[in-house]
Amino acid sequence: MARQPTPALLDETLRLIARRYRLPAIACTSSREAKDNPATALAIAIEQARVAVARGKVPDEAVKHLFIEALAHMIQQALRAKSGDAAFKAMVLRHREAPVREYASLSAHANKDRRSVHATVNAIAHPAKLQRSPPGRQRDALAQLYASASSGSWSELRDNAHRLLLMPRALDESRLECDLTRLLDSPALGRLQRLDALASNDLVRRYQSLWDRHGPRPGSLTALAQGSASRHRGAAVEALATHALEALARRLNEAEGNPATFRVVTSMRVPASIPASHERAKSEWDAVLLRQAQTADITPAWDVCLLMEAKASTDAATTDLPTLLRGLRLLAAADKGVIYPFKTRQGLVHLRGASLNALTTDDPNLARTVLYCCDAPAEANPRLLSAASRMQLLSAQASLEFASTATQIQHADSRGLEPVWNQLLECPRWRAVLHQYPMLRQVRELMVHADDLLAAADGMANSGHSPG
Numbered sequence: 001m002a003r004q005p006t007p008a009l010l011d012e013t014l015r016l017i018a019r020r021y022r023l024p025a026i027a028c029t030s031s032r033e034a035k036d037n038p039a040t041a042l043a044i045a046i047e048q049a050r051v052a053v054a055r056g057k058v059p060d061e062a063v064k065h066l067f068i069e070a071l072a073h074m075i076q077q078a079l080r081a082k083s084g085d086a087a088f089k090a091m092v093l094r095h096r097e098a099p100v101r102e103y104a105s106l107s108a109h110a111n112k113d114r115r116s117v118h119a120t121v122n123a124i125a126h127p128a129k130l131q132r133s134p135p136g137r138q139r140d141a142l143a144q145l146y147a148s149a150s151s152g153s154w155s156e157l158r159d160n161a162h163r164l165l166l167m168p169r170a171l172d173e174s175r176l177e178c179d180l181t182r183l184l185d186s187p188a189l190g191r192l193q194r195l196d197a198l199a200s201n202d203l204v205r206r207y208q209s210l211w212d213r214h215g216p217r218p219g220s221l222t223a224l225a226q227g228s229a230s231r232h233r234g235a236a237v238e239a240l241a242t243h244a245l246e247a248l249a250r251r252l253n254e255a256e257g258n259p260a261t262f263r264v265v266t267s268m269r270v271p272a273s274i275p276a277s278h279e280r281a282k283s284e285w286d287a288v289l290l291r292q293a294q295t296a297d298i299t300p301a302w303d304v305c306l307l308m309e310a311k312a313s314t315d316a317a318t319t320d321l322p323t324l325l326r327g328l329r330l331l332a333a334a335d336k337g338v339i340y341p342f343k344t345r346q347g348l349v350h351l352r353g354a355s356l357n358a359l360t361t362d363d364p365n366l367a368r369t370v371l372y373c374c375d376a377p378a379e380a381n382p383r384l385l386s387a388a389s390r391m392q393l394l395s396a397q398a399s400l401e402f403a404s405t406a407t408q409i410q411h412a413d414s415r416g417l418e419p420v421w422n423q424l425l426e427c428p429r430w431r432a433v434l435h436q437y438p439m440l441r442q443v444r445e446l447m448v449h450a451d452d453l454l455a456a457a458d459g460m461a462n463s464g465h466s467p468g
Contacts, residue, residue, distance in 0.1 A: 007291070009255050010305060013248070013460055014368055018452040020378040021314055021444045026437055038077060041070035042393065043384035046424065047437045053425065067421055071393060072414035075403050078394060088394050090210035092407065093203065095400040100207045103198040106191050113188035114152070120186065121149040121157070124179045138167055154192040158184065230312075238310040240450040241373035242266055242287045245308055247457035249289055255460070262305070263290050265344035270327070274334050274356075282320075282327025286310045287373075288344075293352050301339050303355035304331075308371045311447075314379075315387050317372040318443045322432075324370065325361050332359045363442070372447040382444075389436040396420045 026047045035041070045067035052059040078085035079092070094100045125142035133139045141164050148157040165180050183189060198204050216226060242264065249262040256262070268285045272278070289306040309324060311317040334340060334356035342349050359369055393399060398419040406412040424430050432439070 007252060007255075007305070009460065010248075010252060010289075011368060013456050014306075014371075017448055017456040019445065019447070020449055020452065021374070021382075021447040023382060023384070023441045023444045026384060038070045038073035039383065039385040039390060041066060042074060042390075043437055045070060046385075046389075046434060049425065050434050050437070053434070059425070064418075064421055067424075068414050068417045071399065071417050071420060072402065072412075074390070075394065075399055076406060079403060079406060085394075086210045086213040088403070090207050090214065091395060092400055092403045093207050093210065096404045096407075097203045097207075099198055099201045100203050103195065103201070103204045103207065106195040106198070110192065110195060113191050116188040117154075117157075117183070117186060117192065118149055120179065120183045121146055124176065124183070138164070141167065152192075154189060154196055158189065158193065233312050234310070237312050237373070237375055237450070238266070238286050240375055241308055241310040241453075244373065244450050244453035244457060245287050245289055245306070247454055248460075251457050251460040261292055263292075263302075263346075264288065265290060265342075265346045265349055267345045268349075269343045270330060271340055271342060273338075273340060274330060276330050276333030278330060280323060280326055281330040282309075282323050283330075285327070290349065290351070293355070295339075295352070297339070299339075299350055301350045301352050303352055304359065306371065307369060308373055310373050312374065313376050314374065314382075314444065314447065317374065317447055318386050318440060319388060320372075321439060321443050328359050328361050328370070331356045332361075333357075366442075367445055370446055371453070372443065373450050373453060374447055375450045378449070384437065384440070386436050386440055389433045392430070392433055393420065396423065 026044055045063050048063045049059040049067065052063070075088075077083075078088040094104050125146040127143075127146065130139055130142055130146075133142070141160060145157065145160040145164065148154075148160055161180050161184050165177065165184075199208075246264045249264050252262045253259050264287055266287050268288045270278070270281075270283045270285075285307050287308040287310070288304060289308070290302040291305050293301045293303045295301045307328075309317070309320065311320065334353040336354040336357045338353040339350045340353060340356070342351055360366070394403075396419075398417050402412055402414070402416050405416070424434055
């Protein structure tokens, strides 16, 4: 696929910009670092396995042994009393103890169950409905029914419903009896009551305590505060990235001798009219550098020069990459002869389908098409095993069984982890783990610090380049 030409000055700037997040080839990792860090040893073993598979070979026994032993050590490290991983310990407890498994299963559907019960109670005893009822014992009991649902007192709710059923009613109130019976027979209410009963179990309390150490409970005030802080942090990084990209656009305009050739738009939303699947693809781009196209149309049309995503951390970019690549393929499905309207914070912009169609996910051109912009410091010793890969390895069935045994005996047999190795090599679900290091390197190649992008834009003014 031919790539849309990009100004030579922009290409040169992107080529020369500092890449402080770049990762080395994994072969450069020291043996001491691999010995001291089981996650690093795992990354090395996984990459050696990937290379062997790519060559059509079976990884040798030494690589398999390195993988299994490193995984065993990482599990034991995660189980340490003081410095271990609280989330992993909670997963092991859930794997080992039936009451905890039941509690976790019920918790997963609790929000849906609450909505179901509240909907039934609202149909019976919503305050607006009670205002139209005559005063008396029944209305008071219905108000208590509503209050117990609002406070999540499920046993009290059942008791109130039973009392209401026993109260004498007028002949035309058969609907109320039917609704109360439906509420009492509701599987959702039964599950919520069981969840409350399990909450007092000592093992369940320990399980919940571990999750509380890992992070605040969903919906809690702390979780809401953290979510708000995270959104502010994301907005701040996006503002920095946009500022740097706008500086780059100004330098390009100066080089062109035209202040309107390049522009930056933010929050660019992909229109539904592009003829491809939008499922799990990036549908909104944080910042985009555009170049005005030469067209006979009265309405100005633009070409995409550079797409940018702002991320607060390298981990966030790694998680985002598959969505980003699907988003690029979506844009590239544009019809060459169509001009598409895109909504942005700066208003509607019209992009040429030919420009979008020329976008590609090919490695040689990807760094000239997309940037991740971050303001986090580059790590002195970056992790070679991604957070997502680490969690998938730890949560494998064989890993949890090994961990359960390791909590009971001092020396668990690491050979029980061999199924994880087999899954890594054979299962499509494990492909992302097998290819995790090339993906990490690809993300880091696309990532720049906001200061470095701004410095590159400032350096263009003194470069002496003529326009491309």
